[in-house]
Amino acid sequence: MSEYDVIIIGGGPAGLTAGLYTARSKMKTLLLEKMVFGGQAAIATTIENYPGFPKGIEGIDLMNRTREQAEKYGLEIKSGEVVKVSLSSEDERSGSPLEKKIVKTSEEYKAIALIMATGTKPRKLVVPGEERLIGRGVSYCATCDGPLFKNRKVVVVGGGDTAVEEALFLSRFAEKTTLIHRRDELRATKIIQERAISNPKMEFVWKSIVTEVLGEAEVKGVKVRNLETGKDLILETKGVFVCIGTVPNTEFLKGVVEMDGEGFIITDENMETSIKGIYACGDVRKKLLRQVVTACGEGATAGFAAGQYVGKWKGG
């Protein structure tokens, strides 16, 4: 079994930054990523609020740079999905911290400290027709699929920053973009709201939810219920972009570290979870703001704290 000082799970901005910090502290570090590098940030369009880039920067560009930077200092990166994290038996030395071990799909690794940077995945609507029509008009990524809907009608479900940004992106291609939101106002940042409201190719359906995605081989429309009147209406559309929030990737950690009701990991201000030597950073943490800049900051703290923990372990 390969042994490391620190193992980081997840290769988005939080995990890569944590890896940059531990690698620079000469910790033997492995980062495991199950899909593709960069996390949600890599599929973002231009990131306008990351400091130091007044003209904005493409998500994929920022993530490739961060990865290159971390690897330059010795971060080892492997592809693989972690299916289980378990603690080794009580340590032989009393009073000292526990050793952690990870089980990967095919291989097993051991580490003194772990950093969870597994991020989130899009929340589904959970309505009839949705699952069946994924890839056939139902999408969770406007930047991936938007241009395939050139001169078509599309709907976006949601009202937060991501939903409105995705709707604005889609409006560059689609004939008409209709945003369906359960409240009567957007939650998105003011500057983004203003852009959406003044966009002539965007329309809004307020106080409404999607109750069904219609179509057999491909999306033909959505059934929408007005929450105030209780009345249903059918909107004709080729695309349904779902942006109603996220679900943390923590299924494999159930029962290992403390989480909130939704599965987000609870940490202290040093990013340490309920288990000593296990840290969490980025979108997977229970917190107020999920952005690249906050993920990086937390990644740095988690990397630093994990380094201190490893130092104590080795020194003690």
Add this chain to the structure above:
Amino acid sequence: MEIVLNDENFEEEVLKSELPVLVDFWAEWCPPCLMVAPVLEEISRDYAGRLKVGRLNVDENILTTTKYGIRSIPTFIIFKDGKVLGQTVGAMPREAFEVKIGEILNE
């Protein structure tokens, strides 16, 4: 080497292929497509002689893209004897491709 597919050569290279073919429907503006590209390159090299890997740009090949109803990319379809044997949407790690390819090659 991956084969560059288009509306003109799709029938010859994919539908009439002796070997099973993994087709990647992609576009330059799609970040996950770009991120998964190195994985496909590895697969095409490591499965040479057993499986063909082809990439079809959806912007330039509307006919084939429409025929297979591609609405999300990357979409991966595995063809064998001209038939669709499997289809998935979204970037995946190498291991996930290997599982799907394994199922088809063992038949």
